[in-house]
Amino acid sequence: MKIKTKELIFISLFTSLVVVFSYIKIPLPFSPVPITLQTFAVMLAGLLLPPHSAFLSMVIYLLLGAAGIPVFAGGKAGIGVIFGPSGGYLLSWPFAAFFISRFIKNIRNPVNVFILNLIFGVFFIYLIGVPYLSFVTKMTIDKAIAVGLIPFIPGDIFKALFATYLYFQLKKPLEKIML
Structure with a gap:
């Protein structure tokens, strides 16, 4: 697979x-998992990048953190973070971004884009993260x-809503740049 400079x-x-x-x-x-805006970026990557690019952007993030660069929540780093309580959430991000990107192509309605963000940018991440949290801890x-999961629902719904809004604001300008 050849990747262009853009x-x-x-x-x-x-x-x-x-x-x-x-x-x-x-x-x-009361939780070993902090609130961050990272899942908002995962959703945006899925909405605005092609599937392989969305996936790679999250994999590179994980590799940087695993290599010891302080990119994880609050400046943490190392493979131990991936094997820690937040690891399942982190490991789900490449797939969440990929699935959002894969399915966004056929969706034009803002409500359906919001639902797509909820399914893959929120619930899919919980589906991987919560059992992993349970296992590790x-x-x-x-x-x-x-x-x-429960303390994060209101914020994640807002992130999905705002990512949907930004998608419709940025889609056309970015299409011109990305071509």
Whole structure:
């Protein structure tokens, strides 16, 4: 697969966006998983990049963090973060971005774009992250849902809504640049 220079620039841009959003962190005293804006960047990557580029932008982010560059939430780094309580959420991001990108092509209605963001940018991430959180921390699945899903629902719905809005604002200008 040959990747064009413009694609590399956009892959780098969205990798950087996830990094920047990782530093906007709100720790929750009852949860090992912090609130960040990173899933917002995952959704935007899926909405605005081709599927392989969306996937690669998130994989590169994970590789940077695993290599010891402080790109994870709050400036953390290392493979230990991926094997820690937030690891399942992190590992789901390349696939979430890929699936959003793969299915966005046939969707024009804002409500359906919002639903797509909810399915893959929120619930798919929970589907991977919550059981992983339960396994790593040895919490019951009910406890993992209570500390790794429920407190995040309002913010994630807002992120999905705002990502949908930005998609419709940025889609046409970016199409001109990306061609």
